[in-house]
Structures are given as C-alpha cells and as structure tokens.
Amino acid sequence: MSNSDSQSDKENISSNEVSAQTQVAIERQKKVWNRRVSTWEHHGVLGLEKVINAVLDLSQVQAGMQVLDIGCGTGTLALPMAKSGALVTAIDVSPAMIDRLMSVAREQGISGIKGIAAPAETLNIEAKSIDIIVSNYALHHLRDSDKEKLVKTMFDWLKPGGKVVIGDMMVGRGGTSRDREIIASKISIMLKKGPAGWWRILKNAMRYFFRVQERPISMEAWTKLFESNGYVEVAANTVINEAATIMAKRPI
Ligand SMILES: C[S@@+](CC[C@H](N)C(=O)[O-])C[C@H]1O[C@@H](n2cnc3c(N)ncnc32)[C@H](O)[C@@H]1O
Numbered sequence: 001m002s003n004s005d006s007q008s009d010k011e012n013i014s015s016n017e018v019s020a021q022t023q024v025a026i027e028r029q030k031k032v033w034n035r036r037v038s039t040w041e042h043h044g045v046l047g048l049e050k051v052i053n054a055v056l057d058l059s060q061v062q063a064g065m066q067v068l069d070i071g072c073g074t075g076t077l078a079l080p081m082a083k084s085g086a087l088v089t090a091i092d093v094s095p096a097m098i099d100r101l102m103s104v105a106r107e108q109g110i111s112g113i114k115g116i117a118a119p120a121e122t123l124n125i126e127a128k129s130i131d132i133i134v135s136n137y138a139l140h141h142l143r144d145s146d147k148e149k150l151v152k153t154m155f156d157w158l159k160p161g162g163k164v165v166i167g168d169m170m171v172g173r174g175g176t177s178r179d180r181e182i183i184a185s186k187i188s189i190m191l192k193k194g195p196a197g198w199w200r201i202l203k204n205a206m207r208y209f210f211r212v213q214e215r216p217i218s219m220e221a222w223t224k225l226f227e228s229n230g231y232v233e234v235a236a237n238t239v240i241n242e243a244a245t246i247m248a249k250r251p252i
Contacts, residue, residue, distance in 0.1 A: 012091070063085025066087050066130050068134070070134070077135075078101060089130075137168055140216040147215075
C-alpha cells in the first residue's frame with residue numbers, strides 16, 4: 001500500500017491537461033525513478049552532500065514553517081527540515097520514492113511530512129501558503145517549458161516574502177565559459193577511464209543532445225526565468241563543478 005495519502009494527493013494534483021510530450025516525460029521519470037530508489041538512497045546521494053548542505057544553509061528553515069520539497073526522493077531535504085520542526089509537503093513523481101521517504105520518517109520518529117506522489121508539472125498548491133520551496137537535483141528532469149511554468153506557479157504558492165531555493169546541475173550547452181569548462185573537464189575525466197569512459201561520453205552526449213532524461217539549463221537561464229517572473233533578490237552560485245544553487249524571493 002502506498003504511504004502517500006490518496007485523498008490529499010487528489011487535492012494536490014491539478015486537473016489541467018499537460019501536453020503529450022510532457023506526459024511522456026512524466027511517465028519516463030516515474031518508471032526510471034521507481035526502479036532507482038535503493039541505488040539512489042545508497043549511492044546516488046553520496047556525491048551531493050555539498051549541494052544538499054548549501055540548500056539547507058540558504059533555506060534557513062524554522063520550526064512551524066510551511067515547506068514544499070519538489071522531487072524529494074528519499075528525503076535529503078525533507079527529513080532534516082521536518083526534524084527541525086518545519087511542516088513539509090514532499091512531492092515526487094515516483095510513488096516508490098514517497099513510500100521509502102515515509103517509512104524512513106516513521107522509523108526515525110519524524111512527523112510533519114506529508115508525502116505526495118505527483119509530478120511537479122501537475123501540482124496544485126494553495127496560493128500564498130508556502131514559506132519556502134526547495135528542490136535538489138530534480139528540476140533538470142523537467143522540460144524547459146515546464147520549468148518556466150513551474151517558476152510562474154511557484155510564485156503564486158509562496159507567501160509574500162517567501163523564497164525558492166534550488167540546488168541542481170546547472171549547465172547550458174556551451175553558451176558560456178563556465179559551460180565549456182564543465183563540459184571539457186567531464187570529457188577529460190572520462191577519457192582517462194579508457195573504453196568505459198568513451199562509452200559514457202557517447203551515452204551522455206546523446207542524452208544531452210536529445211534532452212531525453214536530463215535537461216539542465218545554465219545558472220544564467222535560471223536567473224533570467226526568476227527575474228522575468230517577478231521574483232527579487234535572485235542569486236545563483238556555483239557549489240562545485242556543475243552543481244549550483246539559486247535562491248529567489250517573492251516580494252513582500
Ligand atoms: C536525482 S533524484 C534527487 C532526489 C532528492 N531531491 C535528493 O536530493 O536526493 C531526482 C528526483 O526527482 C524526481 N523527479 C523527476 N522528475 C520529476 C517530476 N517531473 N516531478 C516530480 N519529481 C520528479 C525523481 O523521482 C527523483 O526522486
């Protein structure tokens with residue numbers, strides 16, 4: 001049985017239709033991540049400690065705050081935030097991720113997390129109800145048009161003065177010197193690994209070129225999206241390599 005609450009799941013899922021391409025992208029993410037719960041929890045998150053800490057530091061969450069974690073996975077942000085007394089709505093496209101998050105929360109005696117299995121693209125949240133929206137390494141999976149829609153709707157969900165803090169891979173397709181440095185350094189690391197590395201270069205290049213599963217955009221592109229949608233105090237910073245954070249506030 002799923003750990004998410006199916007009645008409230010329905011309340012939080014918009015009945016607005018999404019495009020056929022978005023529906024395909026959602027189904028793909030759901031399938032991929034339902035299979036990756038254990039590998040993600042035990043291996044995937046290991047390299048993300050710095051960016052997770054950066055998001056937690058920037059969030060400055062306090063007890064009683066309403067937090068929304070988008071693409072929460074097994075709870076790298078949701079669990080510590082709920083532990084410090086925040087009321088966290090944790091959403092993920094993968095029901096298996098939500099199940100795992102909720103059983104860890106139960107095992108650790110952490111209350112204050114509401115897990116919802118839903119794609120970010122169809123999420124429905126009450127206007128002006130959230131103090132902080134966080135997301136770590138999830139939004140690069142969204143299609144670019146869906147990133148833009150989400151930036152617009154997150155503005156409505158935030159209370160005036162509330163903020164968004166995102167940690168993610170932020171790299172464009174070679175348009176900036178930072179992009180080119182990141183791409184060159186990845187290629188150089190993989191080349192040193194011999195044939196296995198060459199295969200990964202090819203695989204990543206195809207994935208990147210066709211933007212099938214990973215669709216990162218640059219820090220500059222994120223900044224522009226937030227600034228052009230009314231947010232203030234928009235600040236993007238590199239954490240390490242392609243990992244970066246962006247923070248933006250809804251004006252008071
Ligand atoms: C790389 S994992 C990161 C998980 C977690 N935030 C962390 O820091 O460990 C990406 C997560 O995003 C979720 N995801 C991917 N596409 C999504 C979408 N369209 N809506 C909601 N969640 C999504 C996946 O199911 C997965 O749990």
